[in-house]
Amino acid sequence: METAFFNSDNLQNIIIINPQIVWIVFIISLIIFIIISAVIFYHWFAYNYKSKNTLRSIIIYLVGSG
Structure with missing residues (x-):
């Protein structure tokens, strides 16, 4: 199987x-x-x-967005 490599000859299309x-x-x-x-x-x-659900939501939001 042939591996595809970056073709540096095709830079004009970048x-x-x-x-x-x-x-x-x-x-x-x-x-x-x-x-x-905010x-x-x-x-x-x-x-x-x-509420415990609110605290859980804050933790999930901060971990997910960070």
Whole structure:
């Protein structure tokens, strides 16, 4: 069986992405993540934070998003 390797002769088809665009997308994604997290945490702390299910949800959210 033949193994496929990276063909360096085919570099003319690679799309070059400007690093500034990557940073902008990253920062926008981070801001959206922070806003959604703030809303979720506000909801958890304002309504029934003492519940075991809520504590489990917070742990799962932090482990999954981290």
